Amino acid sequence: MEVLVQRNTEVRLALLPPLALYAHIPWCVRKCPYCDFNSHERSGALPEQAYVEKLVADLEHLLPSVWGRRIVSVFIGGGTPSLFSPDSIDALLSAVRARLTLEPGAEITLEANPGTVEAARFRGFRDAGVSRISVGVQSFDDAMLGRLGRIHSAAEARRAIDAALASFDNVNLDLMYGLPGQTPEMAAADIAQGIACGVPHLSAYQLTIEPNTAFWRERPVLPEHDECAETQVCIEEMLRAAGYEHYETSAFAKPGMRCRHNLNYWEFGDYLGIGAGAHGKISFPDRITRHERIKQPRDYLEKNTLAGEKTVAPSELPFEFMLNALRLVQGFPVELFQARTGLPPVTIESRLQQAEEQGLIERDWKHIGPSARGQRFLNELLELFLPDRP
Ligand code: SF4
Numbered sequence: 001m002e003v004l005v006q007r008n009t010e011v012r013l014a015l016l017p018p019l020a021l022y023a024h025i026p027w028c029v030r031k032c033p034y035c036d037f038n039s040h041e042r043s044g045a046l047p048e049q050a051y052v053e054k055l056v057a058d059l060e061h062l063l064p065s066v067w068g069r070r071i072v073s074v075f076i077g078g079g080t081p082s083l084f085s086p087d088s089i090d091a092l093l094s095a096v097r098a099r100l101t102l103e104p105g106a107e108i109t110l111e112a113n114p115g116t117v118e119a120a121r122f123r124g125f126r127d128a129g130v131s132r133i134s135v136g137v138q139s140f141d142d143a144m145l146g147r148l149g150r151i152h153s154a155a156e157a158r159r160a161i162d163a164a165l166a167s168f169d170n171v172n173l174d175l176m177y178g179l180p181g182q183t184p185e186m187a188a189a190d191i192a193q194g195i196a197c198g199v200p201h202l203s204a205y206q207l208t209i210e211p212n213t214a215f216w217r218e219r220p221v222l223p224e225h226d227e228c229a230e231t232q233v234c235i236e237e238m239l240r241a242a243g244y245e246h247y248e249t250s251a252f253a254k255p256g257m258r259c260r261h262n263l264n265y266w267e268f269g270d271y272l273g274i275g276a277g278a279h280g281k282i283s284f285p286d287r288i289t290r291h292e293r294i295k296q297p298r299d300y301l302e303k304n305t306l307a308g309e310k311t312v313a314p315s316e317l318p319f320e321f322m323l324n325a326l327r328l329v330q331g332f333p334v335e336l337f338q339a340r341t342g343l344p345p346v347t348i349e350s351r352l353q354q355a356e357e358q359g360l361i362e363r364d365w366k367h368i369g370p371s372a373r374g375q376r377f378l379n380e381l382l383e384l385f386l387p388d389r390p
Contacts (some may be wrong), residue, residue, distance in 0.1 A: 022274030033214035038277030086124025115152035331369020
């Protein structure tokens, strides 16, 4: 177990940021070849009760660090949380409520995979207190779904979305583009179908090939970079025309339907991370800490759950903040940097000047945001905020 405690005296937070809770359910029916999440193919019955008990024990360990603070949102992600029964989700959320105060109307999201849910299950999740469903569809084209190793057909995806919308007002749909053999027209057809479903929130991610995935070992042929850039512009135009606000690199929402949990990440808020491989961030008046849970579900169930804990060095905070906040299409208020990192704005002034000179950000005395060029070359923009090498 790595325990690195690097005390510093430079961070000074006047107020602690909003606090969210993330719970990770690490099992899936089958591992998708592009997926680098901490997800594991299930074999046999899932140890739902034992896992929920461990999640609660995990939460209890974290409580002394957040006494008196309220929870603004809960996100049950994975993996495929919809493999868990509504009773298990109910037990988890009841235990959370017994130990923490949730803000009135706190957003509670659960990720669902078509092929694992039907109408009655969605009603059960709603009765357990879930208020938002995120459905991982990826494409409405059966050939693409086959290449992505998905367990569901396009027809099953549509049925799952309809069933979700019958129980929830707040539904997100995840789609991917830049898929093997996909033309911009095919990607646009997927987006058009997503819009036609009537969901208030849609996320569109470009497929990237990540290490430790089946696609990394046997790389499929993907569309060229320029073609993907063209597709991205087309997606943004289609969604804007359909009344969705583009508020983060990959996220689009109808007015008032932005994902509050993810916004808290992007605004560099705090979050408790429980479950196998989960990460968390907790601020104190004089420091910002990160914690990480053990990754393998079996180890998580059988051993101490903590894999690592550290205080973030002040030199790393500008990059960590920007890595999140510059994903916001409209940017952020100037004062948010100091409010969340506890560092004075002068810390990043020369880097902001560089970014401005390179046309990567736009700013005035109260607001900083990525320019259109900065959104397109986000990695180059973020590199400017990396800590200086010793
Ligand atoms: S269903 Fe989602 S979490 Fe599970 S393997 Fe596929 S992409 Fe990964």
